[in-house]
Amino acid sequence: MDGRGLTVQIGEDRLERVVCQMEVEIKNADGLHMRPAMQFVDIASTFECDIIISNSENSVDGKSIMQMSMLAATCGTKLKIRAEGADAQQAVDALRKLVEEKMFDEPPPKKNKTKNVKT
Amino acid sequence: MEIKKGIAVSPGIAIAKALIIDSEDYRIPRRSISPSQRMTEIQRARNAFKDAVGELTRLEVAQDKTDEGKIKDIFAVHLRFLRDRSLRKKITDLVHSESVTAEYAVSATMREIASHFTKEKDPYMRERAADIYDIERRVLRQLLGKKREDVEHLTEEVAVVARELSPTETAGFDRKFVKGLATDAGGRTSHTAIVARSLGIPAVVALENLTDDITGADVVIIDGNRGIVIVKPDEQTIRQYQEYEREFVALEHKLDAIREKPAVTRDGIRITLLGNIEFPEEAESVLQKGGEGIGLYRTEFLYLNTKREPTEEDHYQAYAETIGVFKHRPVIIRTVDLGADKYTQSKRFAPEPNPFLGLRSIRFCLQNLMMFKTQLHAILRASVLGKVKIMFPLITNIQEVMQSKLILRDVMEDLDEESVAYDKNVQIGIMIETPSAALTAATLARDVDFFSIGTNDLTQYTLAVDRGNELVSTLYSAADPAVLRLIRTVIQDAHKAQIDLNVCGEMASEPEYIVLLLGMGVRTISLAPPMIPEIKQIIRSVTMEDCNNVARKILGMNSERQISNYLRDATRKILPEVF
Numbered sequence: 001m002d003g004r005g006l007t008v009q010i011g012e013d014r015l016e017r018v019v020c021q022m023e024v025e026i027k028n029a030d031g032l033h034m035r036p037a038m039q040f041v042d043i044a045s046t047f048e049c050d051i052i053i054s055n056s057e058n059s060v061d062g063k064s065i066m067q068m069s070m071l072a073a074t075c076g077t078k079l080k081i082r083a084e085g086a087d088a089q090q091a092v093d094a095l096r097k098l099v100e101e102k103m104f105d106e107p108p109p110k111k112n113k114t115k116n117v118k119t
Numbered sequence: 120m121e122i123k124k125g126i127a128v129s130p131g132i133a134i135a136k137a138l139i140i141d142s143e144d145y146r147i148p149r150r151s152i153s154p155s156q157r158m159t160e161i162q163r164a165r166n167a168f169k170d171a172v173g174e175l176t177r178l179e180v181a182q183d184k185t186d187e188g189k190i191k192d193i194f195a196v197h198l199r200f201l202r203d204r205s206l207r208k209k210i211t212d213l214v215h216s217e218s219v220t221a222e223y224a225v226s227a228t229m230r231e232i233a234s235h236f237t238k239e240k241d242p243y244m245r246e247r248a249a250d251i252y253d254i255e256r257r258v259l260r261q262l263l264g265k266k267r268e269d270v271e272h273l274t275e276e277v278a279v280v281a282r283e284l285s286p287t288e289t290a291g292f293d294r295k296f297v298k299g300l301a302t303d304a305g306g307r308t309s310h311t312a313i314v315a316r317s318l319g320i321p322a323v324v325a326l327e328n329l330t331d332d333i334t335g336a337d338v339v340i341i342d343g344n345r346g347i348v349i350v351k352p353d354e355q356t357i358r359q360y361q362e363y364e365r366e367f368v369a370l371e372h373k374l375d376a377i378r379e380k381p382a383v384t385r386d387g388i389r390i391t392l393l394g395n396i397e398f399p400e401e402a403e404s405v406l407q408k409g410g411e412g413i414g415l416y417r418t419e420f421l422y423l424n425t426k427r428e429p430t431e432e433d434h435y436q437a438y439a440e441t442i443g444v445f446k447h448r449p450v451i452i453r454t455v456d457l458g459a460d461k462y463t464q465s466k467r468f469a470p471e472p473n474p475f476l477g478l479r480s481i482r483f484c485l486q487n488l489m490m491f492k493t494q495l496h497a498i499l500r501a502s503v504l505g506k507v508k509i510m511f512p513l514i515t516n517i518q519e520v521m522q523s524k525l526i527l528r529d530v531m532e533d534l535d536e537e538s539v540a541y542d543k544n545v546q547i548g549i550m551i552e553t554p555s556a557a558l559t560a561a562t563l564a565r566d567v568d569f570f571s572i573g574t575n576d577l578t579q580y581t582l583a584v585d586r587g588n589e590l591v592s593t594l595y596s597a598a599d600p601a602v603l604r605l606i607r608t609v610i611q612d613a614h615k616a617q618i619d620l621n622v623c624g625e626m627a628s629e630p631e632y633i634v635l636l637l638g639m640g641v642r643t644i645s646l647a648p649p650m651i652p653e654i655k656q657i658i659r660s661v662t663m664e665d666c667n668n669v670a671r672k673i674l675g676m677n678s679e680r681q682i683s684n685y686l687r688d689a690t691r692k693i694l695p696e697v698f
Contacts (some may be wrong), residue, residue: 034196034250041199065199066206070235072244111493 049085127346128312131321133299149336179223299341374652406616414645434497480513564616
């Protein structure tokens, strides 16, 4: 549940390709909407490696806000982060921290779910 | 191909390219370009993104530093989108592969992304589509600049698709190019529907999310007879609809052929058919369709159709033009019916929690005497040009009648002082469209020359149903026994007082109700011009005896459903060829 199952696969090792993979869970109440998507992309973009994010249906570029926001990942959704490149390990760590520890600086869902319904 | 079901509000069939109007009136036609132009368009798209980034950056810098971050975040997110390489690539790829303009590629791509959000179950996610539309508009503004096209400058035939259209927007359409209307919102008697009908444009409303599923320039079929809209129809469907269209036009022509013939029942009872209009230009079409005058001239469109308040002379010119078409035939001018769902551009309307029960119509006029007197002055001045009658809307009590007449007399005195000629015996009538007016019709009849039953509002106020609200619109029916009993009261009281009576609501243009209305004693009907031939055809094929029998039966019934069913069966029996 915590996404701790870190798996490091050292690939075929041509040109130091490191592949890192990890599953994370969206924990903030409003999910991966625009602002969290922006934070995610901003952090992802600081790394050299390629970053691919997948849900159960699609795989998208973790450095594109358009593609990331289109995942429309709501609270509780599990996403797979796959990084490939020299700094893959650091990238995956940083992104996991953002999603699961910092939770995009947003609150978790309230116990008795009071959604902000439009009036 | 996608088939959408809505409410048919104006008959006819339109097959045309869709023109989507959002709140900013952007028009993005799909325009093909030659392969050699593709690089130019791609460059235009890139520049537009660059300029949009520039614009947004300036806006972001100008933001208050103390802002809590919400607005800043929005700017920041939009900036990321504008800088997103995969988004730009999607757009330039589309220009390249489909050979289309940059505008079209931007609009099509952004709408596709937005539709991705609108499909989400989570309401918060769904609302993100608004951000995408916002970004789309920003880029399009760069691309279109001064070249921005709008509905007023059309050069090809289109079907207008919008979330919602105001009566003003609808009224501004060029009939030559706007072939059909389809909106997400609206009901059968919304003003968009009324205007579409009077302009003779096929229209379907209440399509819920049509605008999300359509892109500018997609071919669309609007079937205003069945209430269906087909997005991107296949070849076979198009052919089928072209056939329907031909049949429909042929039927129209057949009906036009009876234009010269009088509206007389088979047993010789003469019925007068008048037209409802919003603009002087429609007067001609009333004549063409065989109308014998104007039963309802909705003058508030003078206010809705212009950017500034109309002057006395504007009023006069409009009336003079209309009266000129009819000469000595009657033209009933209704004083402005503003408020509720119709507003002027000026800010005199304070928002009201319950506008339909608020300051609208005659109430508004009686509180804005300057405006009211200006209109009455113009009507009286025009009254010497033909046979003008004045009608006050939404009367609820006798005081309003007295007050209105008092003000009219004031204006007459002004004209006397100015030595301006007017018809001193101008007839004065009132709309009966509230239950209170219907129930006190006997009293009101003593002080007026005629009644006009406005069935739309009368139904709405009697049944307490908002006619534009899809959630309850099925409860809205003129066939409700409560509504029919009020109508009967009004007809009887008008006959007793020996004053004229006509029916001018939507009910009067629905074939099913005609037999009933005649049977209840109505002899003058005012309706949307395109409906005149069909209604005349019905009148010419019935006998008054049939009508009386139907009315007698129905007035003894106690449920709306029973009445509707009986009415449908009875009309079908009497008029097998019409249904």
